[in-house]
Amino acid sequence: MTTLLEADAVGVTYGRHRPVDGVSLALASGEVLVVVGPNGAGKTTLMKLLTGEVTPTSGQIRLDGEALATIPAWKLASQRAVMAQASRLAFPFTVAEVVRIGIDSVGRALARTARERIIAEALAAADIGHLAGRSYQTLSGGEQQRVQFARTFAQLKAGRTNTDRQVLFLDEPVANLDLSHQIALMESAARLAREGVAVIAVLHDLNLAATFADRILVMSAGRLHALGEPATVITRERVRDVFGVDLCREAEGGLPVVLPQHYAGMRLERGAA
Amino acid sequence: MTIAAEAPSIAGLFASRRRRLTIGAALLAVVLALLAVVSLGSGAVKIAPADVVRVVTAWATGDREALAGRDALIILSIRVPRLVLGSLIGAALAVSGALMQGLFRNPLADPGLVGVSSGAALAAGFTIVLGDRIFGTVAAQLPFVLLPFGAFLGGLASTLILYAIATRHGRTSVAIMLLAGVALGAFAGALTGLLAFVSDDRQLRDLTFWSLGSLSGASWTKVATVTPLILPVLLAVPFLARGLNALLLGEAEAFHLGIPVQALKRAAILMVAVAVGASVASAGVIGFVGIVVPHLLRLLFGPDHRVLLPLAALLGAILLTGADLLARTLVAPAELPIGILTAAIGAPFFLWLLLRRDRTLDA
Ligand SMILES: Nc1ncnc2c1ncn2[C@@H]1O[C@H](COP(=O)(O)OP(=O)(O)OP(=O)(O)O)[C@@H](O)[C@H]1O
Ligand SMILES: [Mg+2]
Numbered sequence: 001m002t003t004l005l006e007a008d009a010v011g012v013t014y015g016r017h018r019p020v021d022g023v024s025l026a027l028a029s030g031e032v033l034v035v036v037g038p039n040g041a042g043k044t045t046l047m048k049l050l051t052g053e054v055t056p057t058s059g060q061i062r063l064d065g066e067a068l069a070t071i072p073a074w075k076l077a078s079q080r081a082v083m084a085q086a087s088r089l090a091f092p093f094t095v096a097e098v099v100r101i102g103i104d105s106v107g108r109a110l111a112r113t114a115r116e117r118i119i120a121e122a123l124a125a126a127d128i129g130h131l132a133g134r135s136y137q138t139l140s141g142g143e144q145q146r147v148q149f150a151r152t153f154a155q156l157k158a159g160r161t162n163t164d165r166q167v168l169f170l171d172e173p174v175a176n177l178d179l180s181h182q183i184a185l186m187e188s189a190a191r192l193a194r195e196g197v198a199v200i201a202v203l204h205d206l207n208l209a210a211t212f213a214d215r216i217l218v219m220s221a222g223r224l225h226a227l228g229e230p231a232t233v234i235t236r237e238r239v240r241d242v243f244g245v246d247l248c249r250e251a252e253g254g255l256p257v258v259l260p261q262h263y264a265g266m267r268l269e270r271g272a273a
Numbered sequence: 274m275t276i277a278a279e280a281p282s283i284a285g286l287f288a289s290r291r292r293r294l295t296i297g298a299a300l301l302a303v304v305l306a307l308l309a310v311v312s313l314g315s316g317a318v319k320i321a322p323a324d325v326v327r328v329v330t331a332w333a334t335g336d337r338e339a340l341a342g343r344d345a346l347i348i349l350s351i352r353v354p355r356l357v358l359g360s361l362i363g364a365a366l367a368v369s370g371a372l373m374q375g376l377f378r379n380p381l382a383d384p385g386l387v388g389v390s391s392g393a394a395l396a397a398g399f400t401i402v403l404g405d406r407i408f409g410t411v412a413a414q415l416p417f418v419l420l421p422f423g424a425f426l427g428g429l430a431s432t433l434i435l436y437a438i439a440t441r442h443g444r445t446s447v448a449i450m451l452l453a454g455v456a457l458g459a460f461a462g463a464l465t466g467l468l469a470f471v472s473d474d475r476q477l478r479d480l481t482f483w484s485l486g487s488l489s490g491a492s493w494t495k496v497a498t499v500t501p502l503i504l505p506v507l508l509a510v511p512f513l514a515r516g517l518n519a520l521l522l523g524e525a526e527a528f529h530l531g532i533p534v535q536a537l538k539r540a541a542i543l544m545v546a547v548a549v550g551a552s553v554a555s556a557g558v559i560g561f562v563g564i565v566v567p568h569l570l571r572l573l574f575g576p577d578h579r580v581l582l583p584l585a586a587l588l589g590a591i592l593l594t595g596a597d598l599l600a601r602t603l604v605a606p607a608e609l610p611i612g613i614l615t616a617a618i619g620a621p622f623f624l625w626l627l628l629r630r631d632r633t634l635d636a
Contacts, residue, residue, distance in 0.1 A: 053525050077531025084525060090378050091521050091576035096286050101518050105531040116283050123283070132283065151522075155530065 004029045004198045005167050010049050010059030011222075019045040021222040022059070029165055032190060032199045034209040037219030038243055043202045044085055046219065047171050050200065051082045064165050077106050078159030080167040081152035085175070085202075087144070089136050095147050096132040099123065102151035107158030115158070122154035125188040127181065142176040149173055149185055156197060168192055170201040174208065186212045206258045210234055218242055234258060293574045294583065301587035305360070308591060312598045313352045317606060320344050329353075355491035358499065359597045360590035362488075362556050365503045365548035367589025368510055370563020371581055373432075375517035376541045377439065377450055380568060381626070384549045385560030387454025389431045391461035393546075393553035394483045396427025398468045402476050421502055425550030431457055432542050486557035486612025488597050495555045502551035506544045507586050513541060514578035521576070559612045561619020562589055568626065 005027040012020050019042040027033055035043050048054040050061060052068050061068040063079060071079070081102075089098070099119050107115050123129045126146040131139065136147060149170075156166050170189060174182040182205075190212055193199045203209045209216055210230035218225040218233060220242045226233050236247045239258065246261040313329070314320040320328075328348050331339035340349065366384065373382040373389075384390050400423030435457060439450035462484070469480055482490070516537040519527040528534050552559065566588045567581060574580050593611070596618070600609040 048525075051529065053528060073528055073533055074531040077529065080529075082526075082529040084523070087523060087526065089521060090380065091571070093521070093576055096283060097575070097577065098522070100286055101522060102530060104515050104518065112287050116286070119286065120283050 002029055003027070004064055004165055005050060005200070006060075006062040007050060008060040008062075010046075010056040010061055012045060012049060012054060013057045019222050020049060020056075023219075023224045024059075025217060025224070025227060027167065027198045027200060029196050029198050030193055032193045032201070032212055032214045033217060034213035034215075035200065035202045035217045035219060036204065036206060036209050037225070041219040042222040043219050044171055045222075047082075047169055047200070047202060051080060051169050052076055053082075063167070064163075074105065075162075077155065078162040079165070080169060081155040081159070082169040083148050083152045083171060083173055085171040087148050092135045092137055094132070095128060095134050095136055095139070095150075096123070098136050098147050099150045099154050102155045103158035106155055107161075110158060110161060118154050118157045121157060122150040125153050125191075126150035127184060140176075142178060142181065145173065145176050146181065146185070149188070153188065153192070156192065164196055166196075167198045167200065170199070172202050172204065174203065174205070182208060206234055206239070210258070290577055290580060294580045297570075297574050297580065297584045298587065301584060301591060305587060305591050305594070308594050308598070309356055309360075312356055312594055313348050315598060315602055316347075316352065318344075318347055320348065350493070354493045354496050355488055355597070356594060357496050358491040358555060359488050359593045361496070361499055361503045362552040362559065363562055363589040363591070363593025364507055364586035365552045365589070366559060366562040367566035367585040367592070368507060368582060369545045369548045369552075371567040371578070371585045372510065372513070372517070372541050372545050373563065374567055375513075375520060375578060376436075376538060376545075378521055378523075379450065380571070381451065381564070383561065383564035384428070384545060385558060385563060386458075386623075387435055387450060388457030388461060389428050389435070389545065389549050390553055390558040390560065391458040391465070392431030393424040393428035393550050394558050395461040395465050395468075396430075396550075397424040397483055397554050398465050398480050399423065399427075401479050402468050402472045421498060421551045421554040423550075424554040425502075425546055427461075428550040428553065429542070429546035431461070432546055436538075436542065482610075483553065483557040484612075485610035486559040486615070487608075487610045488556050488593075488600075489608055490555070499551045499555045502547055506548045509540075510544060510582050510586075511579065513537060513544075514582050517541070517578040557610075557612060559593070559615050561615050561623065562592055564626075565619050565622050566592055568622075 003026045007023060007025050009022045009024050010020065011018060011022050023046060025033070035046065037043050045054065049056050052061075052071070055069060063071060063076075093101070096119060099122050100115075102122075103110075103115055103118060107118065110118075120129075123132055126149045128143065128146050128150055131143060131147070136144060139147065152168065152170075156168060159166060168189065173185055173189070177185060186201075186208060189199050189201065201212075213230050215228060216230050216233040217227045218238065225242055226238060239245055239247050248259045248261050310322050310325050313325045314322055324344055325348065327339065328345045330336075331345070332349060339345070370383045373384060373387070374380050376382070397420050400419050404419055435450065435453055438453040465480060465484065469477055472480060516527065516532045519530045519532045520534070520537065522530070524534055527537075566585050570581055570584050570588060574584060593615075596611050596614045600611045600614050603609060
């Protein structure tokens with residue numbers, strides 16, 4: 001496993017705000033890193049820094065050995081794909097067209113059959129094959145989110161012709177998804193990781209994070225609070241420190257299962273009544 | 274899984290785009306050709322379609338003897354330049370509308386509606402009035418060289434101001450864009466009105482002409498001035514299509530997909546300013562073409578810019594040629610300013626768009 005993405009003490013200042021401050025991390029190919037933290041902790045901003053969307057005001061970021069800021073957009077597009085926290089579309093594209101736009105640039109050199117195969121694969125990975133001809137705007141929130149996942153998935157596959165050292169960025173990819181699709185989407189991401197893609201995902205569900213992450217990064221007030229394996233990072237003390245919530249925490253087969261104590265208390269009361 | 278079942282619709286994805294473009298282009302080209310024959314035959318002197326076709330063929334093949342008659346003179350020196358100018362301007366305005374809508378990621382943007390045309394008209398007015406003042410009679414010969422340039426600068430300035438006001442952190446607010454456009458348009462209109470106080474009779478006529486829009490001044494000279502400005506834009510615009518498609522997903526998304534976003538936006542703004550500037554300089558402010566044409570095309574052929582932009586040029590040419598035909602014939606022998614006609618058709622259409630608005634406009 002070699003390091004693909006490397007951040008060295010990166011930070012950014014917006015006016016008097018400093019949403020991300022001195023974060024360092026190294027992401028290896030094939031690894032799933034999950035970022036957790038309270039609202040406003042700087043998770044989205046960290047993702048924007050790592051994808052090159054926002055230029056850091058301090059620190060260094062290197063992607064596959066190159067300084068991120070010096071990589072041109074067209075090349076970057078075959079090295080990493082990004083699913084943003086929210087995406088809207090003001091024009092009535094169909095689902096298949098939205099996914100196709102994802103590979104129009106990166107997959108320019110591909111034969112038409114190859115592009116069609118990639119789109120079919122992406123639609124299947126996001127379980128939206130049955131929506132292919134529908135207008136994106138008429139979909140539900142969760143369905144739209146799955147289309148965006150399919151678009152990033154397709155971009156990675158199409159970019160594969162240029163490099164197999166790729167990073168997938170997912171900012172709250174399961175926010176609107178039902179339980180089965182949350183798991184399905186994370187499984188698709190994990191499958192990409194097994195093919196060597198480095199995955200970095202922001203999640204709010206600590207159980208989902210613990211299930212799919214190789215390592216978890218905890219952000220708090222713009223700073224890296226902890227970084228390590230799920231079992232060592234998601235502890236009762238840390239969750240109380242960072243989220244201010246008391247947990248019941250039971251290890252089941254090695255994975256931490258977290259449940260706010262408040263809920264547990266409510267359950268007990270109801271059970272007694 | 275459903276992959277096998279869905280494969281045909283995906284296979285159709287690429288084929289259907291090409292088919293839509295081919296069918297659309299063929300259809301619109303035929304309509305434009307028919308309309309051209311009718312238009313060249315209509316006016317104070319009626320000329321039969323067969324004679325129109327004969328004259329045009331003779332002209333195209335360089336058959337000088339067939340071009341001796343009065344019909345040939347009327348067609349070639351009066352009506353063809355007007356038809357060509359109208360088609361060029363219609364294409365320019367429709368394509369500018371589509372470009373602005375892609376740039377602002379909003380189907381309501383239109384150069385006339387958001388003050389770009391008014392800005393160009395104001396600058397054109399300045400060029401005429403102040404040009405005369407400063408350069409005296411020499412300038413009276415110059416205007417048609419200076420005008421498109423002045424109008425271009427005016428259009429460019431308005432577009433840049435509008436973009437700077439309406440876009441924050443890569444997001445464009447529709448409400449702000451439309452309101453800023455209204456304010457810009459009103460401001461440019463007021464200044465143009467002020468110019469009226471310092472102009473003489475001839476200049477006053479020119480100013481009125483710009484605010485209403487008309488093709489009545491069409492000549493081969495105007496065609497020759499405007500073609501080198503509009504034609505390159507029309508030819509270059511398809512190269513922006515892929516980038517504009519990506520831009521519709523969002524500015525950050527377009528960057529992630531490998532599009533050089535800043536360069537794309539600069540190119541689009543420059544093209545709009547050139548196309549609108551050239552149009553306004555030669556025919557004044559003609560509104561609503563830029564909003565009606567792309568909208569109809571999206572309904573018929575979908576929003577893909579690779580289909581939309583070429584077809585917009587054709588349908589824009591059709592719309593303006595048709596409107597000019599009506600402008601020349603409805604109240605003959607008098608003539609309506611074409612801007613009044615496009616507004617009379619376009620404004621209700623725009624209101625209808627607002628009435629049936631869905632999530633698309635709430636962005
Ligand atoms: N462009 C900006 N200008 C000023 N402040 C900003 C900007 N972008 C983000 N911030 C601030 O930075 C902080 C971190 O924002 P960020 O979106 O990274 O949080 P987050 O961890 O992703 O939160 P959430 O869980 O709600 O998505 C917030 O306080 C936010 O207000
Ligand atoms: Mg966020």
